[in-house]
Amino acid sequence: MIDSIGTISSIIKKQKCFGCGACAAICREQAITMEIGREGFFYPKINLELCRNCGLCLNVCPSAHPGLLFDISKGDSFALWAKNSKIRLLTSSGGAAFQFALKYFTKGYLPIGAVFKDNFRYVEHIVAKAPEDIFSTVGSKYVQSNTVSAFRYCLSNPNGKYIAFGTPCQINALRNIIGKKDPDYLLIDFFCHGVPSYHLWWAFVEEISRKTGRLQHVEIRNKARGWHKYGVLCIGDRGIYEKNFLKTTFGRFYLSNYCLNEPCYKCHYGHKSAADLRVGDFWGKEYADNLMGVSIAVALSDKGLKLIEETEGLTFRSIPLSLLFDSQKRVKKPKISKPKNNERLMEDLIAGQPLPKAYQRHLSLEYRKKALRYFPYKLANAILPKRVKSILRFAIRALRS
Ligand SMILES: Cc1cc2nc3c(=O)[nH]c(=O)nc-3n(C[C@H](O)[C@H](O)[C@H](O)COP(=O)(O)OP(=O)(O)OC[C@H]3O[C@@H](n4cnc5c(N)ncnc54)[C@H](O)[C@@H]3O)c2cc1C
Numbered sequence: 176m177i178d179s180i181g182t183i184s185s186i187i188k189k190q191k192c193f194g195c196g197a198c199a200a201i202c203r204e205q206a207i208t209m210e211i212g213r214e215g216f217f218y219p220k221i222n223l224e225l226c227r228n229c230g231l232c233l234n235v236c237p238s239a240h241p242g243l244l245f246d247i248s249k250g251d252s253f254a255l256w257a258k259n260s261k262i263r264l265l266t267s268s269g270g271a272a273f274q275f276a277l278k279y280f281t282k283g284y285l286p287i288g289a290v291f292k293d294n295f296r297y298v299e300h301i302v303a304k305a306p307e308d309i310f311s312t313v314g315s316k317y318v319q320s321n322t323v324s325a326f327r328y329c330l331s332n333p334n335g336k337y338i339a340f341g342t343p344c345q346i347n348a349l350r351n352i353i354g355k356k357d358p359d360y361l362l363i364d365f366f367c368h369g370v371p372s373y374h375l376w377w378a379f380v381e382e383i384s385r386k387t388g389r390l391q392h393v394e395i396r397n398k399a400r401g402w403h404k405y406g407v408l409c410i411g412d413r414g415i416y417e418k419n420f421l422k423t424t425f426g427r428f429y430l431s432n433y434c435l436n437e438p439c440y441k442c443h444y445g446h447k448s449a450a451d452l453r454v455g456d457f458w459g460k461e462y463a464d465n466l467m468g469v470s471i472a473v474a475l476s477d478k479g480l481k482l483i484e485e486t487e488g489l490t491f492r493s494i495p496l497s498l499l500f501d502s503q504k505r506v507k508k509p510k511i512s513k514p515k516n517n518e519r520l521m522e523d524l525i526a527g528q529p530l531p532k533a534y535q536r537h538l539s540l541e542y543r544k545k546a547l548r549y550f551p552y553k554l555a556n557a558i559l560p561k562r563v564k565s566i567l568r569f570a571i572r573a574l575r576s
Pocket of ligand 1: 269315316319341456
């Protein structure tokens, strides 16, 4: 007999545990709960008195059993965006995820997506039972989501049909859980930068709340300055916080790969997926001037392709592989490098150091150096006439190619 509990915590070491919640959701004895560990990530906690050593937890673990994964570069790629400009403005990229959820909700599918909880301190997956629930899943929340109650709902309501959104590891977990119920599920994951520690998120919430008071609204991908210059918009009971994401302490740490979950650094989902469809932002040159937002999608199964074709609220066009590679660098280079001082920053955050102070200590010098390097370009951009700039851009591109 498999010693499942011993196995899940000894074979699936912290370095390999995605915190996807599959083990906790599948456990019939409810012997496993997901709790936030010292580093600020969900990790299974096991009650040995309840465990019956059935081994189910290990069978659904995507780290132990990834199952059949589709190769992203072999799928059909598309550029797509919501026809409705309001939907496009509310969502992170082109509004593809929201449009799919809305469309399939009217066809009897229950959307599963991530929402903020407990005054924006946590993120959790819910099963949306009404259109307003789907609205609360809109927008990327850059912190790990707890999937357990949503996954348990699917298991205890096996006659339902579901359209589920999540990180590639969460969707891999759900595919393992549903097994032969596959025809009733539409699985959608996204190109994922990784999930940062709750310690980083909580420190950011603290930094903002000091300025705004108790938070009433949080958007990480607000498009008031345009899709490429997306900003964090928070409204509290005493004020408003609005800043370009790339200029926030949180955004700078996150995008410089600090405080990510350990398995994110070695994640293989950059070029592989267990989903029917992968979505993301259409970064890269093709839509570099677009202000409203464009999604990229890669159909990995017939169901994924049908999803795109049947969702009337979306405009879509097929794109060549070269544009997928240009937009999503991790398809070719999946690994993320860990900054050398990551551990020291984590320790400071765990000890409760305020985020602005941690930023001064660990990252500000790097950004100042970057700013100095880019100063001549910024100056040229500000003073040169448009025509001269476009000639220069053309010449630089020609020299590079
Ligand atoms: C942690 C994270 C990292 C990402 N990294 C990248 C990246 O590197 N490159 C890239 O192109 N795109 C990335 N994305 C995806 C991107 O931000 C958009 O979510 C995607 O383009 C879909 O946007 P949309 O306009 O279609 O819909 P939106 O309405 O904005 O859809 C957001 C969807 O994501 C789900 N979601 C939100 N937060 C979470 C969460 N914490 N955990 C699980 N699911 C969540 C919601 O349920 C919803 O279905 C990331 C998203 C997240 C949450």
